[in-house]
Amino acid sequence: MSFPPHLNRPPMGIPTLPPGIPPPQFPGFPPPVPPGTPMIPVPMSIMAPAPTVLVPTTVSMVGKHLGARKEHPGLKNKENDENSGPTTTVFVGNISEKASDMLIRQLLAKCGLVLSWKRVQGASGKLQAFGFCEYKEPESTLRALRLLHDLQIGEKKLLVKVDAKTKAQLDEWKAKKRASNGNSRPESSTDDDEALDEETKRRDQLIKGAIEVLIREYSSELNAPSQESDTHPRKKKKEKKEDEDINAIEMEEDKRDLISREISKFRDTHKRSYGD
Template identity: 30%
Template sequence: MAPLPPRPRGGIDTSNTPHHGHSASPHPGYDSPYIRQSSHNDTRSPAADHASSSSSTLGPEVATTLFVGSISPGISDTWLTKLLEACGNLRTLKRASKAFGFAEYADPDSVLRAIQVLQGRELPSMGAEASAPPKKLLVKADEKTKKFLEKYQHTRVASSDDKARQSRALSAVNDVVRQMSDPHATVELDPSKPGYVVPDHLKDLPPEELPEDQRATVLSEIEQFRQVAAARDAETRRREAEYERQRAMERVRRENLQAAASSSSRNGRSTDDPQSYRRPVDFHSASSYEARIDAVREPEEADEIQEKQRQERKRAASRAAAADAEGAYLVRERQRLAHWEKEADRATAEADKWEQDGVAMLRRWQDWKDEYATRKELFYTDRQRWRQFRAQARRREQQADDNDRALEADEKLKAQEETNKFLAQQAAEMAKLTEQQRAAGVLVQQGGTLAPIKLNFGPIKSADTSEGFAATNGVTPAAAGATKPSNAVLGEADEDDQSKRTGRLKHIQLGSTMSEEERSAKLVQLASTLPTDTALIFAQTPKWEWVDEALIQSKYRRWVDAEIEESLGEKVDELVTVVIEALQAHREARDFVEQVEP
């Protein structure tokens, strides 16, 4: 987020002309106690009161960045900026994710006031996630900012206006939180998400389950059905809320009537009692009497009746939705049947035409007579005109042949493209499988190609090999030569092989032979070879194949949690989650630092 422009300051050498510049909030000065004039005409802001003193005494190392975490779901940057501006002169707000961000103030007084006012403040959830439970805001300073604030508090001279500024900031924050709790408060919707929750049974089907020629139609029908269902659910929820409100009002009215009746019974019969002898008995029609039956029902009985009515309305809505879906399905089926009937009629008409032409041609050649043809046929009477007619027919036939050839070539090209696509997909899958097997150690490099691991078992053939084997296993060459078998005679070779297979195997020691001192020296040597420059560290490419999920959860998560707790003074699960997700996604170092750095 870009840095905010400096806030206009009131007081000496400052006009009261309203500024129309941009601020961090879309409503400049909205609910902020530092721009609003009080009843005593105090227009000075806390940033203006200490700007000169802070700039002269703080020095170059000014750290005014705060970590803002545990943000309630649905709170946009606008509302968060209002809260932070209510505490002082906010310079920038960097929203790393929906759950946390970093705020930078222009002066340290605003930082101290923000920590005192906003730390632990319970914020409601907003927007589509308003049903989520509220969360307490976490406002913390890192080690650098904390040390700077401690030095500043030792050198700062307290003024009489500090409590007044803090009380104004507290009242402004309470006002903003009250507006956020209003269900009619403006909420910035995410354009990438729909304004309603899509149930699981209304989500899109996988593309492979839909035919290619009907995929667009099916998806459009699903989207229309989804919108209708969402609108119907919203109307049902609104109607139920209205019913609940009416029930609550009826319950309060009944309680008031009961309280009035009990008070009148204690004080004697009231003059407004309909059963009093001073008033005549009113006449009530049957319709009005039936309408007033609900007024004397017990609350449980009335609730049961209303629940039955709600269930009946729900069943009626389900039946209406089923009827609408059935009607839409019938319309689609009628259109499909009409299309195929039209195609069938066209094919039938074309077949009838071919049949009629064949019959006419057969009849013509059966009744053919040369004497008659030489006098009547155009081929004999007007050869030039016949050639013109024949040329037109040949052009039509040639055009039809060309169209058929082009269609056949297109079909062959499509088939070839589909074949190439399938082969490319198969090659990519085989390459991916080979890479996975190579990373797992199943395949090794042999002769320029990857081949499976082969284990060869056989006797020692040369003296050099036996000497090397004896030296490796701590056996003298003489003893190794003594154990070399002699040439077998007839069936003795099988017995020798059997004795080798059934002999005792040598125990192999698995583990490091390095002592603790050697191990420490090796670690120091490895650490000295690592680069110390930030640019060189960012240029390194990690070997992600050695970083698996188990290593991330067992080592990196605990280390990140400890470092964040050491920096902020307490654990922040949202920041740990961001770091772990970056490791799991194999992100680059620069992107990772830009996301978590204040």
């Protein structure tokens, strides 16, 4: 079998470049060596490694510190005031039997950070009408006294107060707060006339609105008829009968005393008559 004669020309598909123009370079391959350049043997240990392939990866960006943070002195002082101070405990009483423990917890939490809430239970395990709430900071306790005391829940008004020791702590904290803010309290002001700044008043209004919304959500429970409503007439009738019996007994005792006095007088009269 015969083959065509070999032609001294480049393979098909690769165009011939004009003289003086180097061939194109491809990524990952070394540049071509000009003709006539001697080849220097290179040991295998120092040969260039194979080209690496770059794979895009997720890089966590660390934010640069672009400058000093701009602080708001009023807001910073307000946060420090609310988060400082001793933990204080308030007494919560006169709780309606219609008010669930969850409702009372949520009402207390509206005023601040609650560390603990303990509603007293009776011997039978029934929740009583009072309990104790511990707040993390005095500001929350003061807000609870302002917003929750005399709050109408069901057929009763909530009672929120503190003992003498806690009141002394609150007064001391308020004095330090006024001193740090550069405010002095006038001598004519009383404990009930508490001077509140605009920010505190604004927050009180927002929390008061949230409390009203919460009570409306529980309105079906709070307006439900009491379980003991049917027994009230019988209880009142029984109490009335007992009062009548007691009055009758008292009347009989009065009569007995009167009779005893009359008998004594009669005896004294007869003794004097016989003696004469």
